[in-house]
Amino acid sequence: MKILILPDPAAAVARCVEIIAQTLNEKPQAVLGLATGGTMEPVYARLVERARAGEVAVDRMTSFNLDEYVGLPPEHSQSYHSYMRERLFGPLGLDPSRTHLPRGDAPDPAAEAARYDAAIAQAGGIDLQLLGIGGNGHIGFNEPSSSLASPTRVKTLTRATREANARFFGPDETVPRFAITMGIATILRSRHAVLLATGTKKATAVAAMAEGPLGARCPASALQMHPRATIVLDAEAAADLELRQYYETAHPEGQEVTLG
Numbered sequence: 001m002k003i004l005i006l007p008d009p010a011a012a013v014a015r016c017v018e019i020i021a022q023t024l025n026e027k028p029q030a031v032l033g034l035a036t037g038g039t040m041e042p043v044y045a046r047l048v049e050r051a052r053a054g055e056v057a058v059d060r061m062t063s064f065n066l067d068e069y070v071g072l073p074p075e076h077s078q079s080y081h082s083y084m085r086e087r088l089f090g091p092l093g094l095d096p097s098r099t100h101l102p103r104g105d106a107p108d109p110a111a112e113a114a115r116y117d118a119a120i121a122q123a124g125g126i127d128l129q130l131l132g133i134g135g136n137g138h139i140g141f142n143e144p145s146s147s148l149a150s151p152t153r154v155k156t157l158t159r160a161t162r163e164a165n166a167r168f169f170g171p172d173e174t175v176p177r178f179a180i181t182m183g184i185a186t187i188l189r190s191r192h193a194v195l196l197a198t199g200t201k202k203a204t205a206v207a208a209m210a211e212g213p214l215g216a217r218c219p220a221s222a223l224q225m226h227p228r229a230t231i232v233l234d235a236e237a238a239a240d241l242e243l244r245q246y247y248e249t250a251h252p253e254g255q256e257v258t259l260g
């Protein structure tokens with residue numbers, strides 16, 4: 001794992017967007033795996049800014065999102081389809097045929113999950129998988145106890161996750177109980193995984209992911225098995241890391257160091 005610690009959330013977001021931009025500039029037809037959640041909102045805002053400034057090539061990329069709530073049609077205001085349309089796909093003017101999310105309203109969610117994994121493989125696999133992390137260590141919607149070899153499938157959400165995500169829903173709406181999520185095995189097949197975490201609320205999960213035992217108690221710990229995982233943190237999210245000093249020596253200010 002490459003652990004990059006930036007002084008504040010804005011610097012962490014900028015570093016994360018830099019990595020995405022580099023990937024797209026090196027390979028404009030790259031396949032990106034995309035995430036949702038509050039952490040990603042400033043990432044997409046900055047990516048849009050940089051695309052509008054002509055600093056990053058976006059029109060040839062393809063994307064696959066991590067997850068979607070079961071039962072929500074694409075037009076529902078709290079669906080991840082809507083989240084992505086409003087924050088990224090619309091502002092970038094992306095061709096909808098290049099952007100993919102699981103269909104939460106598919107009549108057979110299990111079949112939809114299998115179809116989704118096959119579509120990712122058919123697109124050539126994911127070049128860069130963007131990830132956030134839940135307070136309980138989930139990635140995508142792979143809740144604790146998820147098989148570390150799981151394919152894309154339907155998962156039951158924990159109460160903690162539903163409570164954390166209730167802030168996005170109206171007072172009369174309930175957070176769905178199930179989601180279709182890329183599996184841990186799907187995420188591990190990506191050629192580069194980039195996880196962004198900011199804020200104190202993520203510090204415990206981040207330490208468990210990077211320094212805790214590999215195990216289903218903290219699904220994000222599976223990234224310890226990823227051949228190329230980059231973890232981008234702000235100081236608050238990095239607060240519980242025991243080896244923090246080492247990471248800061250290896251990557252001062254979260255930057256690459258040239259050898260020699």
Ligand code: GLP
Nearest residue numbers: 035036037038039132133134140
């Ligand atoms: C959500 C999403 C994840 C996201 C995580 C953290 O439930 N399924 O992809 O990384 O929880 O969200 P936030 O960034 O809002 O803390």
